[in-house]
Amino acid sequence: MSRRLGKQTVALAGGPGVLGWASVAGRKEHDGPYGDKFDRVIADEMDGQDSFEAAERHMLESAVRLCLLKTGKKTEDVQLFLSGDLLNQIISAGFAARALGIPFYGLYGACSTMSESLSLGGMLADGGFADLIVCATCSHFCTAERQYRAPLELGNQRTPTQQWTVTGAGAVLLGAGAAAARAKAALTHATCGRVLDLGVTDANNMGAAMAPAAADTLAAHFHDTDRSFEDYDLVVTGDLGRHGRDLLIELLKEKGVFVREEKLFDCGCEIFSARQDTHAGGSGCGCSASMLCAHLLPEVCAGHLQRILFMATGALLSPTSSMQGESIPGVAHAVAIEHRQGEENA
Amino acid sequence: MQDAKNRKEAQRYAELVARLAPKSEMGQGMARAFLVGGLICVLGQMLTDFFSMRMRFGAQSAATATSICLIFLSALLTGLGLYDRIGKFAGAGSIVPITGFANSVVAPAMEFRREGLVMGVGAKMFSLAGPVLVYGIGSSIIVGLIAFALEVIG
């Protein structure tokens, strides 16, 4: 039996279960509208470490440990750790894997990493290659600023389309087989995105760079699964921001997709409130990851949301490609997550 | 053929992006830059007056002493984490004055302290302001050479 649906989607027939999750966030995220929902809030941007980079990987590591603690599992029980981040050579993920000791596949999908890791984790679990898999990612405002933009103390202005890199991390424990039966949420489909580039070169306008990929993946998912906005309680995008979300709606309309705007939930638009002066909203791997683990998964498991499509978006640029004047390729991966009754005694 | 199609699509998208993009408040930004930039220059004038009248410095020395004082002040405010807040308000008003040049030297020096004193502070200090010296000094030498050539010809 082929598990492929159409060109880009796979059906996860066994329904790998979401067994647990944990989120970590910074102070500014704590001050946002979803601030009370994060499992752990770091005291300051250093999180007790001696560099911003060390603080970032410490957040990732603690999100994974918290996730396992909440589900009563040990690191030795977990067979795979799928993770990536924004820093050069994904040092946050690699260094966290060193500390955790779980067999590790490093991923790079920029800010799409959360749905990329869930897609791959879902397929590995459904294929019977692992029973317990942790998918996780993180980002940190200060490390992203110094790698991609400017030193923190430089007195420059942010542009209106610019987004604020979220300081945060999220970790999800996926399970297959007997363990999955107890889960209150399951992955049912994964749609792998194409890398699209419509020539945006402004590194301060990531939303515009990623919106075409988001529209493409969403249209492909609807086409492959024969679904529409009507089949989902929420269609979640990662970090398009306000400008990128507007562009996504326009692009979907051009593709002939009927858009239910009230169901389009962008983590970047939601994580901060307007008074927090983040301009177009939040961004970064940690944006969608922390919102997924703090707000969306609990809602799905509680049954408040029956079915969501989680689609994190990534801008595949580097400081080198930017300086050489290259345009910014974008990518988006989608996973469908459904509420399950969950057998208490399974 | 494919290229032409892509170019056309990119152009169409660029127009959509421009149409939906949030606009900067031009008037407010320029007023703030004018105000803060002007005030920094007034401070500079006060220092210049002090050095030329009280200390009896010549015009050039007074200007240099003023620069040094402003650069010190900018380094202090940058270190205390205040200059980036001024910059957020003033934009070019605190970038264009010599204090902005100093800020662009101090900020990376502080930022890359963790990477060590030599390849961190030492090397990164001029990662932003280096080009100013390259083009400023480079073009001044060209000016000197052209003046020399004119002297020879004339």
Next chain:
Amino acid sequence: MIAMLWMYVKAFAVGGLICMIGEALLLKTQLTSARILVGYVTAGVILGALGLYKPLIDFAGAGATVPLTGFGYMLAHGAIEGLENEGLLGAFTGGVRAGAGGIAAAVFFGYLAALIFKPKMKG
């Protein structure tokens, strides 16, 4: 006293105006602040060499010397002065000599700040 106050008004107006042009460039183009600074210093060198910047300094004082165009003027003026006093060698050394105070101060205070202070999260 009135002459002094008038000087402050002129410094404020001219300095403010020069900064305002920079802000317009920042908002209207994708130029980064580093590129704006390079543009200003080079413009100062060229205007200085053409003899167009000196009248502005005579008029507005620090309003013209404090913006980075003034630093550019100082470099160009130094190179020309060096040429007059020392010949070709002066054309090379004059610019840096004139700008030495500012450059040395930036290096020194920048290094000190890096030793003393730590960068903080933006508010």
